[in-house]
Amino acid sequence: MELSSILIAALVTAVVTAVVTAVVTALIVRSLAGRAAADARASLTGELSVAVARADDARARLSEAEATAAARGEEVTTLQRRNALLERDATWLSGELAQERQNLEATRALLERTDARLKDSFQALAAEALHANRSAFLDLARTSFEGFRAQAEMQDTARHKALDGLVQPIAETLRQVDTRLHETERERIDAYARLAEQVTQLGSTAQMLSRALRTPAVRGRWGEMQLRRVVEIAGMLLHCDFEEQPSLSGEDGRLRPDMIVHLPGGRQIVIDAKAPLEAFLDAQEATDDETRHARLRLHARHVRDHVDRLASKAYWEQLGNSPEMVVMFLPGETLFSAALQNDLTLVEHGLQQRVVLASPITLIALLT
Numbered sequence: 301m302e303l304s305s306i307l308i309a310a311l312v313t314a315v316v317t318a319v320v321t322a323v324v325t326a327l328i329v330r331s332l333a334g335r336a337a338a339d340a341r342a343s344l345t346g347e348l349s350v351a352v353a354r355a356d357d358a359r360a361r362l363s364e365a366e367a368t369a370a371a372r373g374e375e376v377t378t379l380q381r382r383n384a385l386l387e388r389d390a391t392w393l394s395g396e397l398a399q400e401r402q403n404l405e406a407t408r409a410l411l412e413r414t415d416a417r418l419k420d421s422f423q424a425l426a427a428e429a430l431h432a433n434r435s436a437f438l439d440l441a442r443t444s445f446e447g448f449r450a451q452a453e454m455q456d457t458a459r460h461k462a463l464d465g466l467v468q469p470i471a472e473t474l475r476q477v478d479t480r481l482h483e484t485e486r487e488r489i490d491a492y493a494r495l496a497e498q499v500t501q502l503g504s505t506a507q508m509l510s511r512a513l514r515t516p517a518v519r520g521r522w523g524e525m526q527l528r529r530v531v532e533i534a535g536m537l538l539h540c541d542f543e544e545q546p547s548l549s550g551e552d553g554r555l556r557p558d559m560i561v562h563l564p565g566g567r568q569i570v571i572d573a574k575a576p577l578e579a580f581l582d583a584q585e586a587t588d589d590e591t592r593h594a595r596l597r598l599h600a601r602h603v604r605d606h607v608d609r610l611a612s613k614a615y616w617e618q619l620g621n622s623p624e625m626v627v628m629f630l631p632g633e634t635l636f637s638a639a640l641q642n643d644l645t646l647v648e649h650g651l652q653q654r655v656v657l658a659s660p661i662t663l664i665a666l667l668t
Contacts (some may be wrong), residue, residue, distance in 0.1 A: 523573035526631035600643035611653035
């Protein structure tokens with residue numbers, strides 16, 4: 301800042317000098333010019349006045365600049381003194397820091413040596429104490445272990461006695477159960493043997509029944525028996541609500557339907573039992589599906605043939621007050637369902653022929 305002030309002052313001085321020199325030179329030139337330049341001198345006089353005013357202003361500014369420079373110089377001097385003091389303090393603090401570091405290193409080394417000595421002393425004391433107390437500790441542990449073992453043996457004995465007291469009844473019960481199981485097993489074996497014998501007899505009986513049902517007379521009688529049983533289940537009484545094997549006179553001779561049922565209002569209806577079992581039994585004994593299906597279709601054909609033959613007898617014509625139809629009874633639900641499964645139009649065909657097909661369940665519903 302002091303250098304800037306000096307430069308400014310020098311610059312102002314040079315400007316003022318240049319202005320004064322120019323003015324003096326102009327005055328000299330104008331003086332030499334004479335009266336002819338009177339007007340010019342007057343103009344120069346005015347310019348000189350202006351130049352003098354500017355020079356005064358420049359001097360005032362220079363004085364201010366010098367005062368400012370002096371103040372800045374005092375501030376610089378003060379700052380320099382403060383800087384010197386700070387440098388001295390920094391030097392002193394650096395010395396103190398170095399001394400503290402040396403003291404810290406010495407303290408750390410002393411602590412490390414002390415820690416090593418303490419570790420050695422503690423290990424020595426621990427080894428000595430362990431050696432001194434080992435025997436006492438072992439004796440105490442042995443005594444405690446013997447006491448614990450004796451107590452455990454006493455508790456184990458008590459538990460065994462208590463467990464025996466609990467297990468003895470269970471063991472006795474298990475022995476009884478085992479005896480009962482053996483007896484049950486013997487009974488089961490005997491019962492299984494009897495059951496096997498009965499199954500064998502039942503198989504023989506079923507074979508005999510199958511052979512018997514292949515006889516037309518036996519099939520017819522079985523169908524009649526089933527028909528009577530179903531009618532009685534429906535709540536009807538012989539000679540009151542129905543008649544068996546009545547004799548009817550017709551154009552083709554005497555007819556004998558299996559049953560005539562008396563309906564309310566004096567009406568009557570004929571029920572004839574049919575048991576086409578031969579093809580059905582063959583289907584049950586078939587060993588492959590193709591043969592079974594073929595025999596079931598033949599069974600349905602036999603039922604259709606019975607419908608046609610029964611329709612040709614026209615039983616309703618022999619009765620004075622009878623609906624124009626006849627009921628054809630199949631004595632088994634399986635016979636009825638097997639025929640329908642293999643001939644879907646069988647019921648419709650029967651109605652066209654004025655023959656109503658009925659199984660035991662449908663006949664009971666029809667009569668009640």
